[in-house]
Amino acid sequence: MTHRIRAAIVGAGFIGAVHAHAVRAAGGVIVATTGRTPEATARAVEVLGAERGVGSMAELAAADDVDVVHICTPNSTHAEMAEAVLAAGTPVICEKPLATSVEDARRLTARAAEADVLAAVPFVYRFYPAVREARARIAAGEAGPLWLLHGTYLQDWLAAADATNWRVDPALGGGSRTFGDIGVHWCDLMEFTTGHRIVRLAARMGTAYEGRGGTEDGAVVVFETDQGASGSVVVSQVSPGRKNRLWFSFDGQAASYCFDQEHPDSLWVGGTAVNRVVMRGPDTFSDAAAGYARLPAGHPQGYQDAFNAFVSDVYAAIEGQKPEGLPTFMDGLRAAVLTQAVVTAGAEQSWVEVPAWNWDS
Ligand SMILES: NC(=O)c1ccc[n+]([C@@H]2O[C@H](COP(=O)([O-])OP(=O)(O)OC[C@H]3O[C@@H](n4cnc5c(N)ncnc54)[C@H](O)[C@@H]3O)[C@@H](O)[C@H]2O)c1
Incomplete structure (x- = not known):
């Protein structure tokens, strides 16, 4: 990694916290988050250990110090959020299900191809x-x-x-x-x-x-x-x-x-x-x-380790490497x-x- 990847995470529930650990394990830093209300944003800053909270998803997507956005919110919110991130030309990790309809998932996949940015989905059991x-x-x-x-x-x-x-x-x-x-x-x-x-x-x-x-x-x-x-x-x-x-x-x-x-x-x-x-x-x-x-062998690895490996591979891909088996x-x-x-x-x-x-x- 040539520099510390600067991540934003949206959604500070179960999986948002797992992403936060994985960002740090990959050598990244969590620069920003946002929530539905100012109180929720403040809570998310604390839970994720983010450097700052911002007022909206639009602001987050437009931030020029964010290298990747992790979307960790309920399913129905994914499509609109991922679209905003891709419109800004920023790499994105969007939780599964990518979208709640085939139409939305297809549009997002096309947008990611057009934007030519890394767009990943955490099918982490692969790791x-x-x-x-x-x-x-x-x-x-x-x-x-x-x-x-x-x-x-x-x-x-x-x-x-x-x-x-x-x-x-x-x-x-x-x-x-x-x-x-x-x-x-x-x-x-x-x-x-x-x-x-x-x-x-x-x-x-x-x-x-x-x-x-x-x-x-x-x-x-x-x-x-x-x-x-x-x-x-x-x-x-x-x-x-x-x-x-x-x-x-x-x-x-x-x-x-x-x-x-x-x-x-x-x-x-x-x-x-x-x-x-x-x-x-x-x-x-x-x-x-x-x-x-x-x-080392005999020291059990688990879910968080698989997640860390996934995020580490995504960040390697953002930096131009080609890890095998990355779910996109x-x-x-x-x-x-x-x-x-x-x-x-x-x-x-x-x-x-x-x-x-x-x-x-
Ligand atoms: N890849 C995996 O293995 C895996 C595992 C668990 C969950 N997930 C996925 O992650 C997503 C979140 O699941 P979870 O279990 O963490 O849910 P959760 O309910 O624990 O957390 C969701 C979080 O999103 C926040 N939120 C809701 N709407 C928001 C908005 N508009 N803006 C900002 N924040 C908002 C909530 O306040 C909450 O903090 C789901 O899509 C789920 O399918 C994936």
Whole structure:
């Protein structure tokens, strides 16, 4: 890094604080933030440790001492904020979902291309070394062709009848709650790790509690990929005891690979004779994966470390490097396309074709 990246962060809740740690871990400094009111701005300055608060998003986007803006606010605010940042020609990290409609996501992706600035979306599970290890082994053909891609993303923070959050309101969260919030992470991880693209899917949306915002508490999605594999993912925010169980199994003829986000420092490699739990370490993981090790083997790495690695790669890209596997607005658009397909399939109770690449649709 030639100079300390000067970041602005908008949104000082759960993920804003995670971004703030990651900015500092990457050697950056948080110069500015803004909130909906002067009081909220003052609170955000304190929570994020920002140098100053400014009066509006427009002011923030126009500031000439900001190298990158991190958007960490509720979903429905992303499109307008990201558009303002891109209009100023400033690099942007916009939280997922990039937008609550395919149309907005496509417009933002086009704007980012026109502005020719780095525009990233934090699909941060890509940055676990164990995920990179699975990806490297799959690319090397260790398993043979993958034919079955399955998994879950289960949480329980909406298990109580009276539990609520802005995500429950479609006007803030979007038309799909659980798939749009966490299903997109699983699908991004699957497509990134395996290289397969979903081309067709069916979905059943489920509700544990009727009337909670009218959006799904969970979904079961069945899909086919462009390489002929079959797959399924179950997502839920009402699965008592499951906190953040993002889990996958990608199965080939000669091996299967399992990853569990709640135990992220190892990769399970299944074989017909022997199963192995491969721990992160310089002698166990390939170079592509070991490069994401931030701590010596045996010192567990977790979510914040993955987030730090993501932000560090974004900043490297802003400075002209080309880190591998950086999730961009194109991937945010992909997530919007998949979310729309899941909503349509759930509503129509039929299979829906999904373009393998965003611009075909
Ligand atoms: N990539 C990930 O792994 C990940 C994880 C969690 C959340 N997220 C995403 O991050 C976003 C925020 O989620 P969260 O869990 O931090 O929510 P949160 O409710 O904890 O925080 C949202 C923050 O935004 C502020 N805010 C709301 N409207 C604003 C506005 N107009 N201007 C400025 N500030 C405003 C709120 O005051 C609050 O501080 C969501 O889009 C969510 O999907 C991503």
